[in-house]
Amino acid sequence: MAVPKKKTSKRRTRNRRAANTKISPIMLSKCPKCGEPKRIHVVCTNCGFYKDKKVLNIETKLDKKIKKEEKQSANGERE
Numbered sequence: 001m002a003v004p005k006k007k008t009s010k011r012r013t014r015n016r017r018a019a020n021t022k023i024s025p026i027m028l029s030k031c032p033k034c035g036e037p038k039r040i041h042v043v044c045t046n047c048g049f050y051k052d053k054k055v056l057n058i059e060t061k062l063d064k065k066i067k068k069e070e071k072q073s074a075n076g077e078r079e
C-alpha cells in the first residue's frame with residue numbers, strides 16, 4: 001500500500017481546500033434616499049435610512065460642520 005512520505009502541512013491542506021471556495025462579490029445598490037451606493041438588505045451608511053424609515057441617526061457632514069463651528073464660537077466666548 002502506498003504510504004505518504006511526509007505529513008501534509010496545515011498550509012498545504014488549507015491552500016488546497018481554499019482553492020475550491022469562491023468569495024462572492026458584495027452586492028451593491030443605489031440608496032433611494034440619497035443615491036449613494038449601499039449594500040442590499042442593509043441600512044444605508046450615508047443617510048441611515050432603510051425602506052423609507054430612519055433607522056440610524058447619522059450626522060451628515062454639514063451637521064458636523066455646524067456643530068464644530070458652534071463649539072468653536074462657544075469656546076471663544078468663554079476665553
Ligand SMILES: [Zn+2]
Nearest residue numbers: 031034044047
Ligand atoms: Zn442613503
